[in-house]
Amino acid sequence: MTLPRYDATSRQGVSLDAPQAYARVDSRRVNAPETPTRGTRLWRRQFGPDLGLGIIGQFFQASMSLSPGTRLGPCEIAAETGRGGVGRAVAGGSFSGQGGVHMSWTRQAGFPVLALLVTACGGQPTVAEHGGEEPTVAEHPAVPTFAVDPSWPTMPNDWVLGQVSSVTVDGQDNVWVLHRPRTVEDGQGTAAPPVLEFDDAGTFIRAWGGPGTGYEWPANEHGIHVDYQGHVWIGGNSGQPESDDMLLKFTTEGELLLQIGHRGQSGGNTDTENVRRPAEAFVYQDTNEVFVADGYGNRRVIVLDADTGAFKRMWGAFGNEALDSPPETGAPDQTRGPEHFGIVHGIEVSNDGLVYVADRGNSRIQVFTIDGAYTTQGFVNQNADSASTTAGLAFSPDPEQQFIYVADQGNSRIHVVDRTTLEVLDSFGRNGAQPGDFQALHHIASDSNGNLYTAEAQQGRRVQKFVFQGMAPASR
Secondary structure: OOEEEEOOOOOOEEEEOOOOEEEEOOOEOOOOOOOOOOOEEOOEEEEOOOEEEEOOEOOOEEEEOOOOOEEOOOEEEEEEEOOOOOOEEEEEEEEOOOOOEEEOOOOOOOOOEEEEEEEEEOOOOEEOOOOOOOOOOOOOOEEEEEEEEOOOOOOOOOEEOOEEEEEEEOOOOOEEEEEEHHHOOOOOOEEOOOEEEEOOOOOEEEEEOOOOOOOOOOOOEEEEEEOOOOOEEEEEOOOOOOOOOEEEEEOOOOOEEEEEEOOOOOOOOOOOOOOOOEEEEEEEOOOOEEEEEEOOOOOEEEEEEOOOOOEEEEEOHHHOOOOOOOOOOOOOOOOOOOOOOOOEEEEEEOOOOEEEEEEHHHOEEEEEEOOOOEEEEEEOOOOOOOOOOOOEEEEOOOOOOOEEEEEEOOOOEEEEEEOOOOOEEEEEOOEOOOOOOEOOEEEEEEOOOOOEEEEEOOOOOEEEEEEEEEEEEOOO
C-alpha cells in the first residue's frame, strides 16, 4: 500500500512507497526553560494528519503506520540530543493527536534538544478533518530497523572463515571476529587466524591468535569480548580430550596479559580457580570485574577481578547456588522455568548496572544486580519449534539501552526486546545462506551508531553487518 508523505512546511501530501509515513519540520528554535519540568508546554506546529507536536531545535521525525487522514491518539515520545543530527534518547513523555507536547528531559553537556521522536502510539482513533475516511491507529511500538550490508567485510589474503563463534565491538567501533580455523577443511582455502579486527567499513586491520608459548589456547574458540581498556578476552568450549577450563586476556596486538584457569582442571561449579568451557565474558568498567557466562561445563555466572583474576562471587539461576548435578524436581513450572541454568551462553552488563544472562538452554533472559541478586526474567520465543532461542545479547546504544537484541540460534532470527519489560517487540531474519539470512546464529554485537553484527557457526561460517535504518512500527 502506498501511504502519504506529509511535508511539514507546505503540508502537501506526496507519495511514499513504504508502509510508513515520515514527516520533517524545518529548523526552528524556541525559548524554553533551562530545566523544564514535566507538564511544560512547548511550541506546537500542525502538520500531516493533524499531529500537533512541540519542536525544539532542528527537526522532528516520526515513523509510524498511517492511513490517509489518520489522527493518532496518545503516543510516547523521546527527546534526543546531539550535534549534526539526531542524538540519543534522554527522556520520554506523551503527546496527543489533539496537539501539544507535555514532557520533561535532561540536558546533556549543554547540547540543545534536537528532536522529539515518536516511539509508541495508541489510544482511540478519531476521524480526521481531510478525507473523512475511517482512520487507523498505529498500534505497534516503534522499533529499530536494519538492512544487511552484503559487501561487509573485506577479507584479506584470500583468507576464509571457519565457523564464526563470536563477534564484539570495541570502543572505537572496530569489530572483532572470533572463528574456528580448524573447521576449514583441506581444499576450502587458507584459514584466517582465529582473531580478526575490522573497522566499521569492513576494512581489515589485524589478525592474530592460535596456540603459542606461555598460554593454553582453547581447542574450540567460543567467545570474544573487548573491554573498556581495549583488552581482548577469549574463551573456548571444547570438552575433548580435555576441556577448555580457562579464560585468556590479551592486548590488542595479541600479547598475553592474563590466563585464568587451566585446561582440564575445573572442579565444577564450586571451583573458584578455574572456569569450565566458558561461553562469554564481559568486563564492567565501574567495578573492573569480569562477568563470565560459565556456561557449557558449569551452570553459573562467576565474577572475577579483571586485573588479577581473583575470585569475587558467583551464582546460578534465580541467584541460587550453582550445582553440578541439580536434583530432579519433575517438570518445571512453565511460567518460571527450571531452577537452574541450562547453558549460560551470553552475558552483558547494562549502563545502569544490571547483569543480563542469556540462558540458551531454557530460552530465557535472567536479570541480576551486580551482586547477583535476582530481579526478573523473560522468555524469548519459548514455544518455538527449535530451542536455543537466547544464544547472545546486545544492547541498543542509547544511554538507556532501551532495546536488547537477542540472537535466536535455533530459529535463525533476531528478536528486538524491550529491556525494561523483557517483552519481544519485533523479530526479523530467516534460515538460509543469502545475505540477511542466518544459519546457526551464535552471537551478536552492536556499535555506537546502532548497527548490528552477527556471528554464524556450524554451516553459517560468516559475520554479517546490519545497518541501522531508523525507527519504524513493529511488524508483530
